[in-house]
C-alpha cells in the first residue's frame with residue numbers, strides 16, 4: 001500500500017489529484033507509512049534524507065519576546081526543512097518550526113467574520129464584537145458550521161483579491177507571534193496584513209491550491225496548526241506536480257518561503273491528534289491558563305477557554321498569516337483578479353476531483369467539506 005502512494009508520485013499529469021484522493025479515502029483507510037512525521041525526529045537525530053535541520057537565528061528573538069507571544073525560546077524549537085522536494089530546486093523548500101503554542105483558537109474571537117451559513121448557503125460579512133462572536137460560538141451548531149474567518153485585509157473569494165476597502169486592524173498578538181517566527185527563520189520585518197483561519201471537522205478537507213493573491217510573494221507565508229492533526233500535501237510549482245505528504249500536528253508552524261511560497265498544496269484528511277498532544281495546548285485541563293507576565297496575548301475568559309478546549313478535542317484549526325504588500329507598495333487602482341491555479345485550471349481550489357465542486361461567494365473555497 002505504501003508502494004501505492006509512491007507509484008502515484010511517478011504517475012505524471014494527475015498525480016496530485018490521485019494522491020489527494022488516496023489520502024482522503026475512507027474505505028479502506030489509506031496506508032500512512034509514506035507520510036512524513038517530523039515529530040518523530042528526536043532533537044539532534046540524524047534525519048532521513050528527505051528532511052534537513054534548519055538553522056534558526058536564535059539572536060533574532062529574545063527569550064522574553066518569545067515568551068510574551070506564547071513561544072518557547074528559539075533555541076528550543078525544532079526546525080526542519082524538506083530536502084529535494086519534487087518540483088523545487090530548493091534544498092530547503094520547507095521550514096517547519098516546532099513550538100509550543102499556548103494560545104488556542106484565538107482566531108474564533110477576532111472581529112469581522114465571514115462565515116457561511118447552511119442550508120441557505122448565505123455568505124455574510126459582519127462586524128461582530130469579541131463578545132457577541134463568542135456568544136454565537138457557544139451555540140454548538142454554529143460552531144460546527146464555522147468554516148473560515150478572515151483577518152486584516154479580508155479575502156474576497158469571488159475576485160480572489162484583497163482590497164483596502166475591506167480591512168480591519170490585524171490582531172497585534174498574532175502579528176507579533178508571526179513576526180517573531182519569521183524573524184527567527186531569517187525573514188526580519190514581516191508585516192502581518194491578512195489572515196485566514198480554517199476550521200476543519202473530522203471529515204473536512206482543503207482542496208489543491210496555491211496562495212498567490214498576495215501582491216508580494218517574496219515574503220513567507222505562515223501556517224499555525226491547532227487541535228487535531230492533518231495530512232498536508234506539498235506539491236510543486238505546477239498543479240500536476242506530485243506532492244509529498246506530511247503530518248501537521250497541534251502547535252506546529254509551517255513557514256513557506258522562497259520557492260516553496262508558491263507551491264501547490266492541499267489537506268486531504270484530518271486525523272486524531274496523537275495521545276497527549278493536546279495536553280500541551282490546554283495545559284492538561286480546560287482551565288484558563290494563568291496570565292503570563294508581560295504577555296501580549298489577549299486574556300481569555302474561563303468560559304471562552306472551555307469552549308475552545310472542547311472544540312479542538314474534535315476539530316482542527318489552521319491559521320495562515322500573510323503579508324499582502326511589499327513595504328511601500330499600494331493596491332492597484334483596478335484590482336486584478338488572481339487565478340490560484342496554473343493555466344488550464346478554472347477552479348482555484350479544487351477538491352481533488354475535477355469539476356465536482358464549483359466555487360462562488362456562497363461556497364467557501366476553504367476547508368472544503370468532503371460531503
Ligand SMILES: O=C(O)CCC(=O)C(=O)O
Pocket residue numbers: 196198206211223225230232248265266267318320
Ligand atoms: O490547513 C492547512 O494546513 C493549510 C491551509 C492553507 O493552505 C490555506 O489557508 O491557504
Ligand SMILES: [Fe+2]
Pocket residue numbers: 209210211265
Ligand atoms: Fe494555502
